[in-house]
Every structure is written in C-alpha cells, then in structure tokens.
Amino acid sequence: MSGDERKLVDTSGDFQYVVRNGEDVADPQWRSCRLIVTNKRLVLATNGSKQPIAHSKIRLADDAAELVPDAASGATALEVGDNVLLVDAPNVDDFETEYVRAALQGQVILAREQAVVGGVVQDDAAWSKARFQLDDGVVRLQFPGGGGLSFEVEDVGTIETGTSTVMGQQRTVIEVEHTDDQDRSVETHLSGMDHHTRALETLFTRVVEGREDDYELSEMESQVLMALYSGVSPFEMSDFVGTTPDEVEEIYQRLLDIGAVDEVRVRTEVALNAQGRNMASEAMSEK
Structure with a gap:
C-alpha cells in the first residue's frame, strides 16, 4: 500500500459475480476470500492472488434487493462497470456501511455549508472543496484555510437528493439536515464525483431509515x-x-x-x- 493508503476493514468473507459483461451469470458460485477495504480500494484476496478494485470504479447497486438472494440477505451488491458482484462478510455487522465509510474516508468532496438555516435558503452560501472524515459517529468536513464543520451522523434528520449546478457542472447534490452549534436546523449540501454522492446518499439514508418511524401522529x-x-x-x-x-x-x-x-x-x-x-x-x- 502507498503511504497515504490506510486499511479500514480486514476480514474473511465470500464473493460471487451475478452479472458479467452485462449478462446474468447462469450459475453463480460463492468463493471464499479475504476482504480488505482501504480508503482507496476493495481487495478480494484468494489463494495467493489479489483482485484490487478502486472505489472510483465501484457503485452500490440500485436494484440490490433483486440481485441478492434470500439465502444471502446480508450480502452487499456492488456494480463494477458491466459486472455485479455480491460480497458477504459475516464477521462484520454492517459491511455496506463499513464499505461506504471507507470509500468516503479522507476523500475530497464538494460542500456548501449552511445552505439553508431555519428553513431559509442562504443565497450567499458558496460551494467549496472539503475533506470528508467519519470517525466515532461524527462527520467532519475540513475546508481549505483551516475552517471546518462537524456534526453527529445520528443527528441527521432528513436527507434529500437532487441535481443542481455545482461549480459550473450539473451534479448530484445530497441535502443533509442537522443542527448546528446554536441548535438551529441547518442544511449542509454535499456533492462530488458519482461514487462519492452514491456513497453519501447510502450513508445518510441508512441512518434516517434505521430509526423507528411508524408512529401515526395525531x-x-x-x-x-x-x-x-x-x-x-x-x-x-x-x-x-x-x-x-x-x-x-x-x-x-x-x-x-x-x-x-x-x-x-x-x-x-x-x-x-x-x-x-x-x-x-x-x-x-x-x-
């Protein structure tokens, strides 16, 4: 590994390809492997060989529910080009979340701090590059010049996904609602490369959907x-x-x-x- 590459997950597991070159695999077979996830790539190691896949080439599958059979309900479906593979890590409580965290850790994304404050859009809020960190349940964004923003991931109330012009390009934007240090409801807008926004959407959606919210309000x-x-x-x-x-x-x-x-x-x-x-x-x- 290079000097700035850090190992975040190292565990035993299994993988199988269910789609190759855009075609469904007729009889997919599980293969045992050592699963290594760094801040730069996923590595599938089997019998002395290693298959490294950069995070920038991986997308979390849109139709994961259709791709993962009932017998492998804990598996994570990953798209790599025209291929789809399932990864199962039984020793990791939530491999998908761990993978998403690894794919974002230390990455430079785009952020618009306090884009909305108390429900009021802040027209002067500007987009900036920001380095993303998620440690001990706290999201930290480090801006150029030493500025920063942090909030607990469990403090996220709502998340919306849309498309907007960001720094001159049409990009996917993740709108994350949380509170600031004055206990005001604010929105931080996040964007970046496609694999960044897909990972951000998965991360925050899992947090919001993980709460019990079936109570019928009067x-x-x-x-x-x-x-x-x-x-x-x-x-x-x-x-x-x-x-x-x-x-x-x-x-x-x-x-x-x-x-x-x-x-x-x-x-x-x-x-x-x-x-x-x-x-x-x-x-x-x-x-």
Whole structure:
C-alpha cells in the first residue's frame, strides 16, 4: 500500500459475480476470500492472488434487493462497470456501511455549508472543496484555510437528493439536515464525483431509515412538532396551537416516548431531535 493508503476493514468473507459483461451469470458460485477495504480500494484476496478494485470504479447497486438472494440477505451488491458482484462478510455487522465509510474516508468532496438555516435558503452560501472524515459517529468536513464543520451522523434528520449546478457542472447534490452549534436546523449540501454522492446518499439514508418511524401522529401532535420545528418556544406552545397546557404536556410525553424529542428540563421544556425534525418535515410536506 502507498503511504497515504490506510486499511479500514480486514476480514474473511465470500464473493460471487451475478452479472458479467452485462449478462446474468447462469450459475453463480460463492468463493471464499479475504476482504480488505482501504480508503482507496476493495481487495478480494484468494489463494495467493489479489483482485484490487478502486472505489472510483465501484457503485452500490440500485436494484440490490433483486440481485441478492434470500439465502444471502446480508450480502452487499456492488456494480463494477458491466459486472455485479455480491460480497458477504459475516464477521462484520454492517459491511455496506463499513464499505461506504471507507470509500468516503479522507476523500475530497464538494460542500456548501449552511445552505439553508431555519428553513431559509442562504443565497450567499458558496460551494467549496472539503475533506470528508467519519470517525466515532461524527462527520467532519475540513475546508481549505483551516475552517471546518462537524456534526453527529445520528443527528441527521432528513436527507434529500437532487441535481443542481455545482461549480459550473450539473451534479448530484445530497441535502443533509442537522443542527448546528446554536441548535438551529441547518442544511449542509454535499456533492462530488458519482461514487462519492452514491456513497453519501447510502450513508445518510441508512441512518434516517434505521430509526423507528411508524408512529401515526395525531393532528395536534403534528401541529406541535411543526411549531417546534419552526422555533416556537415550548412555553408558548399551548397558546400557539390553541390548546391547554395540560394537553401540551401530554403530547410532549408521547413525543418523548416515541423518541421524537429530548427532554431539556424535568417539566415543560423539550427540544426536537433528529427523528423529530424528520417527522416534522414529513408532516409539513403533507399539508
């Protein structure tokens, strides 16, 4: 490995090609291997030979559910040109997430800090190169000149994917909502090369979708969440939504129970967390 290449995963596993040169493999066979993932490439090592594949040549498969058989439900589907291979690492809890983290670690991407603050688009927010790091659950972006941005990956409330002009080119943009050091809801927009944006989308989507979010909000609970999202003080909530303080207290307790808010004080005051901001955003989009 070169001096700036770092090994991030080294484990035993299996792989098989299910598509070669654009054609389905009639009888795919698993092969045992040593799986090595660095910040630059994936290596499949078998019987003294090594098959290195650069991250820039790998895409997470769009139709992974169709490609991975039930018997290999934990496998990760990777597209390499016109080929698709399945990689299974039973000793790694979540190989797909570990692979995505490795593919992004130390990479220079494009970032637009505080593109949206409190729901207001910041027209003066500019795109810049940024070095991406994810360590101990904290995303860190290092900008030229020494500036930086960090937030906990579990603090991500919503994620949207679209296309926009970035530094003169049409690119995929990942819009990530989180809070800043002033507890304001902000959006950081991320872009880069195709394999960067695919990895970023997978990383943050897995975080958001991994939360339990099947609770059906009542109309009043939706109003309270949207009011909190908009910055209404918990102490002013009953007047704002037109109900009694006791009912607001009961709603806060239910929102605490489902993990949509965090308790700030023993009584009355709560603050939206990532799941709550996600639920509030969905409630507002339905209005």
